[in-house]
Amino acid sequence: MIPPKEDIIKEVTFKTSRSGGKGGQNVNKVSSKVELIFTIANASFLSDDEKSLLEEKLSNRLDSEGNLHIVSQEDRSQLLNKQRTVLKLMNLLTKSLQVQKKRKPTKIPKGVIEKRLMTKSITSSKKENRKKPGLD
Incomplete structure (x- = not known):
């Protein structure tokens, strides 16, 4: 079972950077691209079985340290991109945990x-x- 959004946000780290694409001068000034980094091994809301299942199913998306990276740069707003990455992570977790x-x-x-x-x-x-x- 997936925990509420607030618990997930406590477990992840966010990185921001300048994104390409539409936005005019705004693109050059504002860091609207958001990268969410989620470490499966450190997730307190997952059991050991769920962690191993996630690592197995998401093995092609994990980096060498076992971190899951989700990037969003569709919107001009950093806040909207941050929300989008959290939703992507929640959807990914629900799909991956289904047996x-x-x-x-x-x-x-x-x-x-x-x-x-x-x-x-x-x-x-x-x-x-x-x-x-x-x-x-």
């Missing part, structure tokens, strides 16, 4: 097998009727 159910293999119903065999026999009889009659 898929194992598929239970089921038998093929008799009706399906009979129908398949029936269509095969109908098709073979059609093709048999297309042949020229033999002299046997």
Whole structure:
């Protein structure tokens, strides 16, 4: 289960820098790009099983120190970008912590097998009727 936003914000660090893109002179003056850094190993609200599951599922997104980096620079406002990174992190955590159910293999119903065999026999009889009659 994912904790409230306030608990997550206590566990992460934010870095700001100047972002590219639209904004005119504002881009050159204001540090609106926000990078959220989340260390899975230090998260107090996650159990050991959840931490190992996250490290396994997010292994391609973690850096060498085990930090998860999420960047947002879509908005001109630093505050909106900060909120966006927190939402991205929450969505990522909820998706990664979901465990898929194992598929239970089921038998093929008799009706399906009979129908398949029936269509095969109908098709073979059609093709048999297309042949020229033999002299046997």
